[in-house]
Amino acid sequence: MDNSIVRAGYGRAAYRWREKRGTLKKAFAAAFPNTIPIFAGFWFLGMTYGIYMNVSGFPFWYPMLMSLTIFAGSMEFVAVNLLLGAFDPLQAFTMTLMINARHLFYGISMLDRYKGMGWKKFYLIFGMCDESFSINYTAEIPEGVDRGWFMFFVNLLNQFYWFFGSTLGGICGSFLRFDTEGLDFVMTAMFVVIFLEQWLKDTSHVSALLGLGISLLCRIAFGVDDFIIPAMIGILGVLTLIQKPLEEGGAAG
Amino acid sequence: MTVAQRLLTIGVIVLGTMLTRFLPFLIFPADKPTPGYVRYLGKVLPGAVFGLLVIYCLKNVSLFSGSHGLPEAISIGVVAALHLWKRQMLLSIAGGTVCYMLLVQLVF
Numbered sequence: 001m002d003n004s005i006v007r008a009g010y011g012r013a014a015y016r017w018r019e020k021r022g023t024l025k026k027a028f029a030a031a032f033p034n035t036i037p038i039f040a041g042f043w044f045l046g047m048t049y050g051i052y053m054n055v056s057g058f059p060f061w062y063p064m065l066m067s068l069t070i071f072a073g074s075m076e077f078v079a080v081n082l083l084l085g086a087f088d089p090l091q092a093f094t095m096t097l098m099i100n101a102r103h104l105f106y107g108i109s110m111l112d113r114y115k116g117m118g119w120k121k122f123y124l125i126f127g128m129c130d131e132s133f134s135i136n137y138t139a140e141i142p143e144g145v146d147r148g149w150f151m152f153f154v155n156l157l158n159q160f161y162w163f164f165g166s167t168l169g170g171i172c173g174s175f176l177r178f179d180t181e182g183l184d185f186v187m188t189a190m191f192v193v194i195f196l197e198q199w200l201k202d203t204s205h206v207s208a209l210l211g212l213g214i215s216l217l218c219r220i221a222f223g224v225d226d227f228i229i230p231a232m233i234g235i236l237g238v239l240t241l242i243q244k245p246l247e248e249g250g251a252a253g
Numbered sequence: 254m255t256v257a258q259r260l261l262t263i264g265v266i267v268l269g270t271m272l273t274r275f276l277p278f279l280i281f282p283a284d285k286p287t288p289g290y291v292r293y294l295g296k297v298l299p300g301a302v303f304g305l306l307v308i309y310c311l312k313n314v315s316l317f318s319g320s321h322g323l324p325e326a327i328s329i330g331v332v333a334a335l336h337l338w339k340r341q342m343l344l345s346i347a348g349g350t351v352c353y354m355l356l357v358q359l360v361f
Contacts, residue, residue, distance in 0.1 A: 096273075
């Protein structure tokens with residue numbers, strides 16, 4: 001083969017690689033500052049989650065594996081309880097669907113933005129946790145920065161923080177010298193905060209009160225171990241029945 | 254649970270989570286409007302589900318025995334007060350958890 005053609009081919013490849021590296025650098029530099037608050041939060045919550053798993057009797061590779069594959073913080077906390085209970089994959093599956101049902105609506109909001117992202121789209125959907133969604137949905141991506149790589153790095157950094165936090169917690173939990181009794185309240189506290197945030201955001205509190213009320217009734221009627229699924233069916237049923245009045249009242253905007 | 258049962262449970266949770274994340278992209282083509290019922294659920298379901306999760310966390314609390322749910326009630330009060338005051342998620346969670354740990358270890 002003619003040497004000059006080979007050289008020209010190499011030159012083009014090297015040029016393309018340099019260009020690509022420039023794109024990646026720029027996207028990373030734009031994405032990173034957006035993830036700093038999540039950095040603080042995920043290390044703290046991830047560590048707590050890892051320690052919680054550790055003191056619940058799980059070796060560190062459980063939080064490690066779960067942070068990589070599930071990557072949905074609240075679900076991972078609930079999973080600790082599910083793993084400590086009796087083997088019930090159907091309950092685990094339906095609880096996962098209910099707790100993570102909000103992802104459906106993140107997905108609906110992102111349908112357009114993830115268009116034409118190629119293989120990156122798979123990871124963007126796979127790693128769409130609350131925090132990554134909020135950043136990618138609201139961030140103003142600067143002109144000239146590749147949108148796909150920007151969102152990709154937001155997801156990747158967030159998952160990296162969560163992964164290291166929970167793995168570290170899972171390893172360090174066994175070296176803790178203080179009494180961890182009551183640490184499991186971190187999950188309650190987290191959901192109370194999320195509930196409050198949602199409450200402050202909602203104009204109507206009908207559905208929040210229904211969620212509390214129906215769950216409480218089912219807890220009393222069905223007992224500790226069997227109330228979740230009836231409560232879910234009850235919530236979905238009542239919300240479906242009152243769709244018209246609720247929407248006419250403008251509550252569901 | 255055996256290790257195999259635990260791994261299967263984790264697998265089911267992964268499957269459920271991924272279903273909720275991928276489903277919209279599989280069933281709603283981006284160029285068509287989303288059905289009204291789905292949009293409605295997207296608006297009202299989160300509030301109700303978070304209510305359910307709060308009750309789920311408190312499912313083992315008994316009002317008629319032990320500490321009568323007092324440490325839980327006090328700590329939730331602390332979480333809510335901190336959150337309405339500063340609106341700093343981590344501060345509210347950490348404050349409430351430390352409060353609860355002190356209560357169950359030292360008081361009740």
